[in-house]
Amino acid sequence: MTVALRRRIARLAAAAGLLVTVVALLIAPATPASAHAVLESSSPAAAAVVPSGPSEVVLTFSESVRKVPGKIRVIAPDGSRADRGEPSFGGAVVTIPVDPGGARGTYLVSFRVISADSHPVSGAFTYSVGAPSTPPVDDGADSRANPVVGTAVKVARFLGYLGLVLLVGPALVLAALWPRRLSRQGPARLAWAGLGLVAVATLADLWLQVPYTAGGGLFEVTGEGFGSVIGSAFGAAHLVRLGLLAASAFLLRPLLARPVGRADAIILAVLGGAALLTWPLAGHPAASPAPAVSVVVDAVHLGSMAVWLGGLLMLAAFLLRQADERELGAILPIWSRWAALAVSALLLAGTVQALIEVATPKALFNTTYGQLLLAKIALFAVVIAVAAYSRQLVRRRIAAERPAPVRRAVWVELAVTVVVLGLSATLVQTTPARTAVAGPSVAEAGEFSTRLSSPLYSLEVEVSPAQRGNNSVHLFAYGKDNLPLPVAEWRATAALPSAGIEPIEVPLLPLSDYHAYGDISLPAAGDWQLKITVRTTDIDQATVTATVPIR
Known part of the structure; x- marks a missing residue:
């Protein structure tokens, strides 16, 4: 196969990936501008005593919710199921058909649904027909998130971020800064490892979303539950990411082996930018009060992080050890400017994110999300201080003559930012501060x-x-x-x-x-x-x- 033919196939694959992205985003379910649904009212009301049995129980949430198979139940006083047939979902309203001729006494309503940002919300309440009685017990009602699953979700998110860093850093440096005399084998292996990590983490996200939303164990995945995840906006975003990764691999292979043309580099950058959008589209930003702004800002935040940390890793692992003084003299000033731009974008995007997700000083200090964000800011300040020290060395041209001090500073930056990535993986699974202050849900507060x-x-x-x-x-x-x-x-x-x-x-x-x-x-x-x-x-x-x- 000729080089021209390989390039044509790669570009066609990239175009197909972009087409898949556009189609998937168009057919993905729309999500409202809020997050973490709260049960606002019910009919019959909680603890109410009604004269006769209702033919349906109606739950009204603060936002549109989706079904978790088998997790909405009405239990009669004798412990039997009083609900009849599947509940119907109409935006924020869930209607559960029940037997109106049931026994007198207290009924238990338990529910678990999925809010707009793909997180589960659960709760329960009782109502009585005629007169209260001893509340029934529902052995199938407990759908709390399994601790192992909750931890696995955070680990998968962390590995996805780590893979992004390992992929973006080598690709960027090999495309623009890598000396021709040096072997590309080491960075290429790092990039393929990053691509594999992102793919594995994406597949793990899809799998884990089923027990995470349903409240089951790690391997309690049903066909109905998996189909529900695949058919959601969360599933569409992850499938698009996998498609874009596959399309990118065609252009990534020649880039990792040798310098490529400008057109291929631009197509690869467009594919990468589209893939970055899939992270915020599957989380809090897509359900924020300003979803369009939040999605773009979060993608910029994630991309800047990958550029900065990936570039630092390439410096520490390869360039500062293998490049000579003349090459470092040319590379480091350019990288210093890139790093400054990436950090500036991180700070700007982080500020906008904080204003949207936190909203008030009270929410910043009095919620788990706000406290995690403060810890992230503190660690980020340490990284900025170390980066400023490195930049001074570059300006004074010490780095090219004596790279050891810069190498040590870079490893300190990387060590601290690994912790920052861990906090980020936890933040995406935590109730946004604005929601926690406004009205936290039973399951997530x-x-x-x-x-x-x-x-x-x-x-x-x-x-x-x-x-x-x-x-x-x-x-x-x-x-x-x-x-x-x-x-x-x-x-x-x-x-x-x-x-x-x-x-x-x-x-x-x-x-x-x-x-x-x-x-x-x-x-x-x-x-x-x-x-x-x-x-x-x-x-x-x-x-x-x-x-x-x-x-």
Whole structure:
């Protein structure tokens, strides 16, 4: 096959990749400008007593939501299923058909849906027909995100970012800065490893999204669940990314082997820019109050990060060790200007992101998202200081004569930014600060979490949003083997001794044999004492206490 024919095939593949991108973005489901849905109302209302059984239960959320297969249920007083047929979804309204001729007593409604930014939202409430009775237990209602799955999602995101750095750095440096006399084999291997990491992380994202949204284990993936993910905007963005990676590989191969023409480099850059857009299209930015701005800004932020860190890696691993003084004298001033532009873009994009996702100083300091962002800013400041030192060495031409000091500074930058990447992977899975302040959801707020131990059991306690006013309490009991422990009875009280507030009973609703849920209004800020008694048999019970800081 001639070189001209190979180039023609590569360009056709690249054009096909761009066409796939455009088509997928056009057919992807539109998402509204918000994130992390909140249940605003229901009919019948929570805790309501109605004279006769309704023919349907209607849930109204703060935004459009999507279905998680099998995770919306209505349980009758005798523990049987009262819902009839599949629930219907109409934007923010979910309608569940139920049997109107059911028994008198208390019914349990449990739900788990997917909000506009691809994160799950779950909760439960009861209503009664005729008169209240002992609430039923739904063994299938517990759909909390599996801890292993939650960790795996963050790891996959981190590997995707790392792969992007390994791919972009070698491609950029080989295209514009690499000395002709040096072998391209090392950087080429790094770039292929980066491409492979991004592809594997993308496939892992698609797989993990099924148990993450459904609340199952790592391998609890059904065809219906996977089909639901593939048919969503999240799935479309990931499929487009895979298509663009495949198309880019055709142009990447000649670039890694030898210098290529300007046209091929431009097409490869366009493909890379389109691929960058798939990250924000599958996360918080696509569901922000200003989605168009957020998506572009996040893509710029991600691209600048990849250029900067990828270039630093190429300097540290290859150029500062293999290039001679004359070559470094030509390369380093150019790289210094590129790095300055990349850092400036990072700062500008980060500022815009913070204004959109955080919105207020209160949200910056009083939410998990805001606190993680502050930690990221602090580490970024350290990196900027080290980068400024390196830039001074370049300006004074010390780097070309004595590259060792610059090499050490570059490795420090890379070490700190690995931590920054880890924080970024966590941030994309955390409720945006603006949403947490406005109205956090039951499943995602998680402002306070602790694990308590007793001789009989260990108890995981989650309170959200850990602020004055209405709070949700989730309790999970585990045995000494760390497996779910069936509970016969739950009791809990909350008190604030410093303000003279006596213990207030927390009404708890068993969602499964080891998971209970309750709502309580905490009227004042302070360190509340949450006392929980768990009875596991007729005679075995133990009490544990948690101190919950309420702001």
